[in-house]
Amino acid sequence: MNLLLLEAADLVAADRAVVRDRRLTHIHEVHRAEAGERLRVGLLGGDMGMARLLRLTPDEAELAIELDRAPPAKLPVTLLLALPRPKMLRRVLQTVAAMGVPRLILLNSYRVEKSFWQTPFLEPQAIREQLLLGLEQARDTVLPEVVIEKRFKPFVEDRLPGLAAGTRGLLGHPGDHPPCPRALNEPVTLAIGPEGGWIPYEVEKLAAAGLQPVQLGERILRVETAVSALLARLF
Amino acid sequence: MNLLLLEAADLVAADRAVVRDRRLTHIHEVHRAEAGERLRVGLLGGDMGMARLLRLTPDEAELAIELDRAPPAKLPVTLLLALPRPKMLRRVLQTVAAMGVPRLILLNSYRVEKSFWQTPFLEPQAIREQLLLGLEQARDTVLPEVVIEKRFKPFVEDRLPGLAAGTRGLLGHPGDHPPCPRALNEPVTLAIGPEGGWIPYEVEKLAAAGLQPVQLGERILRVETAVSALLARLF
Incomplete structure (x- = not known):
């Protein structure tokens, strides 16, 4: 603290x-x-x-x-995360708050186990507790907004294009994509997949909503590591 | 895995x-x-x-x-870490292996609690176990070398100048320093402090050994987050 x-x-x-x-x-x-x-x-x-x-x-x-x-500035980013497993979720919430992400969207994906949606760590009070730990760690006072989207398709088809409009849309995804850009000076919408990655259908849908696949190299990183690595590189 | x-x-x-x-x-x-x-x-x-x-x-x-x-290339970096608390140590070892750090030096610092040096997680077999988890995560086969330096002064005075020679020496430290550089194409020696940071004497000694203080912004990050953020920014 x-x-x-x-x-x-x-x-x-x-x-x-x-x-x-x-x-x-x-x-x-x-x-x-x-x-x-x-x-x-x-x-x-x-x-x-x-x-x-x-x-x-x-x-x-x-x-x-x-x-x-005043508290430190937030990053100009909306972060979309496939819901991580409960133990990882707690740490990711801390990391997200500590690094200054103002809005986090927890999204379903084919490779998110259904049981992950049942965790008590998704209750508003439990989410808030982890976010507070992140703010106390980093010295910030402003809670990020956390949005829970349990249905991939309607969210990505109906709401994501509006959210991503006017921002640089990026999709962190291992594979033969352009490298993740550096030191951006514009708002970003960044999506990071589940363990095992987005399935091709999801990559297509996210790309159609305006997110361009980019990669961080051959190494497969844990979600928490990928979040801090991508944010540190982007901003 | x-x-x-x-x-x-x-x-x-x-x-x-x-x-x-x-x-x-x-x-x-x-x-x-x-x-x-x-x-x-x-x-x-x-x-x-x-x-x-x-x-x-x-x-x-x-x-x-x-x-x-062949396995993926390692980063051209020697990472010097003030020994983290045991629970964090385990995760940091995984992160270090996953991100491709070839050499990690665990160093004492004034703000490292003495009890941290007693943890069974520092035994060679326990270190190896965490490194293997990191390699399995990232898809790499080459174990990083881990060196344990329990005495700050003799290490920093006698051995660090030689280690840092011919590399870009950097010291991640909050404060009024130049921002951490990006996308380097040269070998780096990077030191990251304990929770609470290096004390001024240590910063002086590390600087005298060739490490230049740099900062990542106002936010104080956990060691694990700082490791992945600094590496992603540097390379």
């Missing part, structure tokens, strides 16, 4: 917050902080700055806060 | 292998393969190709193999 994220409900005055829950545990056990110390804080959806720890008890921490700067 | 990795001991003839252990379990449970099917294989330290499953029993799988192409 490189940033203590406060929520509006934690504020007891405009410049004062009281924290309990796992954040308090973190202050005690990881920061091993004492009254008087300064911590980096941010207000969820708002600005960031520093806090002074006024009071620390086993039950709560009281902080004097001064929020004086 | 996108590649079934064979070892010399699995070969019963030049073009025939018998597999047991976790690879057999994988063939049964994940591939759900049957006799006659074809699988991608590679010989550890050697070439890659296809295998035909001749015989599959609960105890062993017999394969006819044809190895006809």
Whole structure:
């Protein structure tokens, strides 16, 4: 946790917050902080700055806060991911939030096992928890939007062309495609497939919706690695 | 497992292998393969190709193999990592192997907790296991070399200057540094710090050994994410 994220409900005055829950545990056990110390804080959806720890008890921490700067810019990207397996999903949500992706769409694909859609990690509260961990890691305050699309065809036919319009549409896919471009200075819609890749029908549909297949070399990367590698190369 | 990795001991003839252990379990449970099917294989330290499953029993799988192409090229990089916490270490080893890093040096740093050096995940057999998972993921056959340096100062003063000589030396470090370069076409020595970063003394020592501090933006990334992001940007 490189940033203590406060929520509006934690504020007891405009410049004062009281924290309990796992954040308090973190202050005690990881920061091993004492009254008087300064911590980096941010207000969820708002600005960031520093806090002074006024009071620390086993039950709560009281902080004097001064929020004086904006969170870091997001990447100009909409990321479309075939729903990863549950354990990977949690890490990918953290990575997506940490790297500054503002919108993530979790999509079905032929190679997504049906059971993946049953995981409790897809519940809004569970998604939010992982996104918060990513924001705390990277020092950001703005939650990405996460959209769940359980039906591939209607999404890709009816909604994706509109989403991808006016952006550079890219489809990360191993094979004989042009290499993934670098250092773009324009909005991007980027799709990354499931383990085992998109099937040819899906590649066709995604291409028809405006996404051009590109590759990162011969190596097959795990979804989480592919996400950070592609984003770091694109922007 | 996108590649079934064979070892010399699995070969019963030049073009025939018998597999047991976790690879057999994988063939049964994940591939759900049957006799006659074809699988991608590679010989550890050697070439890659296809295998035909001749015989599959609960105890062993017999394969006819044809190895006809070289593994993918490695990146021209030596990666220096402050030893990550044990759970992260395992994933980082996989990522390093998957992305094609040929040499990894695990280094001490002021912010590496002493207990991290006690983990059983640092035993040669445990390191090898994670590297193999990375190779199987990415479809590579050549194990990276992993060097363990428990003493920062003698390593950085005495050995690093020689290692970094003739390479572009870079030190991934948050702060007011030049941005990390892109698409290099030269050998690189890249150092990535611990959670919390290198301390100023360490940055000075690493810089004196030839590594120039560079940054990837305001966001603080987990070690695993930083590794894949920096490598994807550099090469």
